Amino acid sequence: MKLDDFESVFRSAVKTQFHHEAPIIESALLVTDVDEAETQVMLDQVRVFLSKTHNNTEIEWSTMNSGDFKEVAEVLDRVRRNPPSIVVCYRHILGQGSKLPYSLGSTVDTLTQATDVPVLLLPRPDNKKLCLPSSTEQVMVVTDHLTGDDRLVNWAAHLCTLEGTLYLTHVEDETALTHYIDILSKIPGVDHDIIETKLPEKLLQIPLDYIQSTAEVLANDGDREKVEPVVVLGDPVTYYKKLVVEKDVDLLVMNTKDAGQSAMHALAYALAVEIRDRPLLLL
DSSP states (O other), X not given: OOHHHHHHHHHHHOOOOOOOOOOOOOEEEEXXXXXXXXXXXXXXXXXXXXXXXXXXXXXXXXEEOTTTOSSHHHHHHHHHHSOOSEEEEETTTTSOTTTOTTSOOHHHHHHHHHOOSOEEEEOOOBTTBOOOOSSOOEEEEEOSOOTXXXXXXXXXXXXXXXXXXXXXXXXXXXXXXXHHHHHXXXXXXXXXXXXHHHHHHHHHHHHHHHHHHHHHHHHHTTOOOEEEEEEEEEOHHHHHHHHHHHTTOSEEEEOOOOTTOSSOOHHHHHHHHHOOSSOEEEO
C-alpha cells in the first residue's frame, strides 16, 4: 500500500462525533404588532406549541406588543439590554405582511443578524390569530453542511417532543458537485471514473456517519425521539420544500449566520421566504 493510500484509509476512519449539550431555555420574549389582549392570546398558543419539548425548566415569558414600541431599534435595544434565551415573533412585525409575502421584514432581519439570540419565527397571523401545530412532534434540521453542527442538532433535539421524530437532513447540491467533478476530471492524472463514483459516495457517507453518532448519543442519554436520516443529492431549496410537506414537519431548525457577511445565510433565507406556513427556528 502506498503512503498516500494509507493516509486516506486512516483519515476515512476518523469520523466526527456528535456532542450532546442541551440548550437551556430560561426566558422567552414574544414580540407582536397587536394589542396587549391579542398578544396574550398568541402567547397562550405559543406556550401550548412548546409545551411538550425536552425543556425541564419553567420558562419566564415576557412580551412586547404594539403599545410597547414603534421602531425596530426599540426591539433590538430590549433584546440587547436583557437577552432572553429565545425570541418568538412572526414576519413583518411593523410591516405590510400581506403585501410582501416573499420577505421577512426589517424586524426579523435585524434580530437574526444583529443578535445571537435564537428566533422562533411563526407563520404570519391570519386575522390576528396564529395558526400553529399542536406540538413539535416532527422537527427537521435544515442544512447544506450537517456534520459537526452540534448546536443546530442540539436545539432541534431539545425542541422535539419526547417521543417525536427528529429528521437530520443533508442535501448535497448536485449542480455544484457536477461542476467540481467536471473540473477535477480535467486535471492530468486524476481518474475521472473514481472521482465520479467515490466523491458523491463520500460526501453522503460523512453526514450519515454523523447522524448515526447523533442517534447513538441521544439514545444513551435517555432521549426518546426517533432520529431519521435524510441524506441526498439534489437541489436544496426544491427538495426541502417537497420534504417539509411529505413529512408534515411541525418545526424547521436552520442556521442564519453566514461567516464574513451581514446578510442571512443564502439557503436559510431562500427557505424562510418560501416556507411561510411552518414555524422556523433561526439560529
